[in-house]
Amino acid sequence: xxxxxxxxxxxxxxxxxxxxSLTLALIPLFSVLYEVVQKGISTITIDFFISPTPxxxxxxxxAANAIQGTLITIGLASLIGIPxxxxxGVFLSEYSEHRLSIIVRFFNDVxxxxxxxxxxxxxxxxxxxxxxxxxxxxxFALAIIMIPIVTRTTEEALKLVPMSIRExxxxxxxxRWKTVVTIVLRSAKKAVVTGMLLSIARIAGESAPVLVTMxxxxxxxxxxxxxxxxxxxxVFVFAMxxxxxWIALAWGSALVLILLVLGINFAVRIFTRERY
Amino acid sequence: MAPKFEIxxxxxxxxTKHVLKNINMKIEENAVTAIIGPSGCGKTTFIxxxxxxxxxxxxxxxxxxxLFNGLDIYGxxxxxxxxxxxxxxxxxxPNPFPMMSIYDNVAAGLKxxxxxxxxxxxxxxxxxxxxxxxxxxxxNDLNKSGASLSGGQQQRLCIARALAVEPEVLLMxxxxxxxxxxATAKIEALIRKLAENYTVVIVTHNMQQAxxxxxxxxxLYLGELMEYGPTKQIFENPKHELTEKYITGxxx
Ligand SMILES: Nc1ncnc2c1ncn2[C@@H]1O[C@H](COP(=O)(O)OP(=O)(O)OP(=O)(O)O)[C@@H](O)[C@H]1O
Ligand SMILES: [Mg+2]
Numbered sequence: 001x002x003x004x005x006x007x008x009x010x011x012x013x014x015x016x017x018x019x020x021s022l023t024l025a026l027i028p029l030f031s032v033l034y035e036v037v038q039k040g041i042s043t044i045t046i047d048f049f050i051s052p053t054p055x056x057x058x059x060x061x062x063a064a065n066a067i068q069g070t071l072i073t074i075g076l077a078s079l080i081g082i083p084x085x086x087x088x089g090v091f092l093s094e095y096s097e098h099r100l101s102i103i104v105r106f107f108n109d110v111x112x113x114x115x116x117x118x119x120x121x122x123x124x125x126x127x128x129x130x131x132x133x134x135x136x137x138x139x140f141a142l143a144i145i146m147i148p149i150v151t152r153t154t155e156e157a158l159k160l161v162p163m164s165i166r167e168x169x170x171x172x173x174x175x176r177w178k179t180v181v182t183i184v185l186r187s188a189k190k191a192v193v194t195g196m197l198l199s200i201a202r203i204a205g206e207s208a209p210v211l212v213t214m215x216x217x218x219x220x221x222x223x224x225x226x227x228x229x230x231x232x233x234x235v236f237v238f239a240m241x242x243x244x245x246w247i248a249l250a251w252g253s254a255l256v257l258i259l260l261v262l263g264i265n266f267a268v269r270i271f272t273r274e275r276y
Numbered sequence: 277m278a279p280k281f282e283i284x285x286x287x288x289x290x291x292t293k294h295v296l297k298n299i300n301m302k303i304e305e306n307a308v309t310a311i312i313g314p315s316g317c318g319k320t321t322f323i324x325x326x327x328x329x330x331x332x333x334x335x336x337x338x339x340x341x342x343l344f345n346g347l348d349i350y351g352x353x354x355x356x357x358x359x360x361x362x363x364x365x366x367x368x369x370p371n372p373f374p375m376m377s378i379y380d381n382v383a384a385g386l387k388x389x390x391x392x393x394x395x396x397x398x399x400x401x402x403x404x405x406x407x408x409x410x411x412x413x414x415x416n417d418l419n420k421s422g423a424s425l426s427g428g429q430q431q432r433l434c435i436a437r438a439l440a441v442e443p444e445v446l447l448m449x450x451x452x453x454x455x456x457x458x459a460t461a462k463i464e465a466l467i468r469k470l471a472e473n474y475t476v477v478i479v480t481h482n483m484q485q486a487x488x489x490x491x492x493x494x495x496l497y498l499g500e501l502m503e504y505g506p507t508k509q510i511f512e513n514p515k516h517e518l519t520e521k522y523i524t525g526x527x528x
Contacts, residue, residue: 097334162371164367164369164371165371165373165374167329167332167367167371168367168371168372168373168434168437169373169384169388170329170332170360171327171329171360171364171365171367171438172360172361172364172384172385172388172389172437172438172441173357173358173359173360173361173362173385173389173441174357174384174385174388174389175357178388182388183373183384183388186375187373187374187375189375
């Protein structure tokens with residue numbers, strides 16, 4: 001009986017510790033959310049979604065151009081980064097016996113460890129110096145940040161597909177590449193798409209590499225070879241401005257950015273829900 | 277009848293490990309050949325050499341000749357993909373495609389090999405499921421996931437999937453090891469039925485099963501073919517002492 005009581009006490013203590021650490025972990029998350037919602041919600045008017053950045057002294061204004069610019073930049077980055085990441089992931093998982101796979105894996109590991117600002121500087125040297133600050137340069141930098149994420153999640157996802165599934169297809173006389181595309185990728189679809197969405201969420205809020213490749217732009221989108229406005233940079237620039245209304249815009253932009261990332265995470269949740 | 281396979285000096289390795297040693301045998305057409313032997317003796321490896329599945333394992337290789345309808349499948353310029361279409365395989369563990377419906381599982385081989393005609397596919401799906409004794413159980417659930425079936429049903433689904441592409445040979449690796457006696461009996465009946473039109477090679481650990489379903493039996497031991505002949509002779513009058521010991525369960 002004593003033994004039993006002792007274990008009950010241990011159980012209680014462990015329970016308390018677990019909940020305590022959970023609370024500790026959630027406090028920063030919720031305080032950030034609370035702060036941003038509380039300060040940002042008043043800015044979120046219709047104007048916020050239809051007007052571009054205000055000029056000095058102008059009343060109102062919004063972040064519509066920043067939302068537009070962010071979506072275009074993320075979209076272009078995804079168009080570049082996702083296919084490359086997907087293909088390297090497939091290569092690493094399905095053709096791991098290939099000599100090149102060591103090199104691909106090495107570069108991928110290195111790439112995922114490079115601070116994003118340095119990737120920005122790299123894109124600056126490569127693209128900004130020839131065509132100037134532009135959406136293309138920013139998207140290129142963001143794509144490079146995406147590639148190792150997509151590569152790794154794709155590789156991990158495909159490795160979880162049992163070998164027996166591949167063998168079943170190969171034994172039916174399906175060529176190897178077709179087995180990979182139709183059977184393996186299809187079996188791992190959820191995890192692969194999850195990785196892609198999370199990589200988008202990851203770059204949505206990047207600011208440093210965007211700053212060095214696109215600079216700050218307060219107007220509407222004007223072409224891929226020109227800069228575009230950006231939510232993360234809105235936060236960065238306006239938060240340090242002297243005007244109340246601009247600081248409010250920073251909070252509003254932060255809120256939209258958080259909602260965007262939350263939305264992507266939510267999409268992941270819905271997408272990965274079991275169907276059978 | 278001409279033999280379906282003529283195997284000459286077949287050797288197989290995993291890396292430096294020599295697992296099949298100078299196998300010579302002929303496999304008869306439209307008959308059931310059972311491969312028996314203790315665990316690890318090379319049975320799986322042997323049947324995987326017959327449709328060139330062995331080589332997809334990294335580091336695995338084979339040498340020697342395997343004449344299939346008189347053609348050496350290890351010869352120059354032979355496309356293993358074409359060989360595998362003619363020589364189907366059922367694995368030890370049921371492995372239906374998890375993201376596909378029952379219908380798509382059976383249709384997979386045809387669809388992935390470029391057949392588009394819906395009528396042809398429908399007919400092949402029905403014919404294969406009927407042949408595999410599964411049609412009556414699933415005919416109303418063709419759109420359900422293949423993974424939702426029981427183990428025995430999944431194994432019959434895998435058999436139907438292999439049959440749908442109309443192979444000439446069916447290689448089966450312990451197809452009943454995960455099944456109950458009723459499902460086992462169904463699959464054994466199916467194997468007998470298949471033998472009318474197909475050449476069947478079956479690996480089994482179950483001596484009674486080998487005796488019940490096969491026309492010929494091969495006994496493998498440590499990668500060597502110890503004894504091979506008509507099943508009746510192997511079971512009633514084995515030439516090797518080892519064969520007799522194995523069959524009667526005196527070692528293993
Ligand atoms: N992927 C592999 N890599 C290395 N060695 C292997 C591999 N697969 C099998 N082997 C070895 O090859 C030998 C033959 O294996 P095989 O799977 O053909 O045996 P088996 O007769 O089918 O056995 P069981 O009855 O247990 O299925 C064994 O010694 C095994 O350890
Ligand atoms: Mg085996």
